Amino acid sequence: MNEEKMIYCSRCGELMKASSRYCMKCGNLNYDHPDNKNMQKFKVQENNAYQVGSGNFILGSVTNQEVTQSIANNTGNKTLCFYLTFGLYLIAIFFNLFLVFVTKDFLLDSLLKSSFPLFTISLSFMFFYAYSLELLFMKANKRWWAALIPIYNLMILSEMAFKKKSLGLISLIPFIGYIYILVVFYKIGEKFKYNGILTALFSIFMIPVIAYGNHPYDGRTFISDDEKNPIEVEYRRKNIFLGTTLIFFIIGIGLLIYGNMTKVENTSNNIKNIYYVYAAKKMVKKTKDSIEKGELTCDTAEFKDGVYYVYLEDVGDELNLFLQMFREPLEGYVKIIKNGEKFNYYVSLTDGIQGFSETNIEEINSSIVVNYKELNNIYKSIGCYLS
Numbered sequence: 566m567n568e569e570k571m572i573y574c575s576r577c578g579e580l581m582k583a584s585s586r587y588c589m590k591c592g593n594l595n596y597d598h599p600d601n602k603n604m605q606k607f608k609v610q611e612n613n614a615y616q617v618g619s620g621n622f623i624l625g626s627v628t629n630q631e632v633t634q635s636i637a638n639n640t641g642n643k644t645l646c647f648y649l650t651f652g653l654y655l656i657a658i659f660f661n662l663f664l665v666f667v668t669k670d671f672l673l674d675s676l677l678k679s680s681f682p683l684f685t686i687s688l689s690f691m692f693f694y695a696y697s698l699e700l701l702f703m704k705a706n707k708r709w710w711a712a713l714i715p716i717y718n719l720m721i722l723s724e725m726a727f728k729k730k731s732l733g734l735i736s737l738i739p740f741i742g743y744i745y746i747l748v749v750f751y752k753i754g755e756k757f758k759y760n761g762i763l764t765a766l767f768s769i770f771m772i773p774v775i776a777y778g779n780h781p782y783d784g785r786t787f788i789s790d791d792e793k794n795p796i797e798v799e800y801r802r803k804n805i806f807l808g809t810t811l812i813f814f815i816i817g818i819g820l821l822i823y824g825n826m827t828k829v830e831n832t833s834n835n836i837k838n839i840y841y842v843y844a845a846k847k848m849v850k851k852t853k854d855s856i857e858k859g860e861l862t863c864d865t866a867e868f869k870d871g872v873y874y875v876y877l878e879d880v881g882d883e884l885n886l887f888l889q890m891f892r893e894p895l896e897g898y899v900k901i902i903k904n905g906e907k908f909n910y911y912v913s914l915t916d917g918i919q920g921f922s923e924t925n926i927e928e929i930n931s932s933i934v935v936n937y938k939e940l941n942n943i944y945k946s947i948g949c950y951l952s
Contacts, residue, residue: 637787640703654692677824685817691812700776726752838931845912862948873901
């Protein structure tokens, strides 16, 4: 018994029987069916043409441009591509996990102290990018396995960009090769109707975006003829690969953060405490400028050798700190020790919660911030003011 002939819907690309009167997915009439011949005169004249058996037909795309759709006859086996790449990824993940537990023990602490978190993060990104590059090649009807072969993959990219595979050898030339690769990615971005500059400068992000996107390569899209509903199958595979790598990537990040929680907390506190360091330096700068301009007035008649205190109220607002919108305003004072032409500056400041007391401006850093609620009133004994 002969197998029934299959065709593709001229509207949505769904695989359908040649004997069907209409597409079961979108309802588009099959005008090659004898019973639909009399409906031809009612057909809306779209800029679409369908050629049965030719392997090519014209589809109206979402960008209102004509897109030629062809059978993918040079990509290699897409099913093998997915299962091989995805399988190797899972094997590598679980093999590393197995090594951790065999060489150490089945405790979470052992897992945290091992290379597993970093290995999982890097492996997830590496395999996701590799699969994205394979998808990119198949979108252009190139062999998917070429994406995994060094140098040869650059030759295929050159063929996609300039239709000359041999130009890819330019990438081996020092410095010039790097510039050439940027040009290749720029052209590939344009071939897929994406921003060429973004593709060239951020190819590590843009290649997955293009691979998972819907834009055809150079006005032509290629579909498999060896699978039922190939578009749906490819869509499902993309989601499986993306979802799995994303899950393990997040697990790796989580383990890395959990295992280094103390360092993370210290780093977070240091970032927050930059606010106090910045304010202290601005206070001293304002004081120095006032001394140089002769704008500093004190309780004593002359500003001579000795110890002086310059009080600054509502520092956060006064110094127009960008970070003040996230924190409470500061108050503080600058302690000046004048000895001839030499000046030493010490700063005390607080926001009513944290701060520090009379610390040399040369030694101030984010690690000295402590719980410090009230200023020492000593600054009032020999007070100076900025006029």
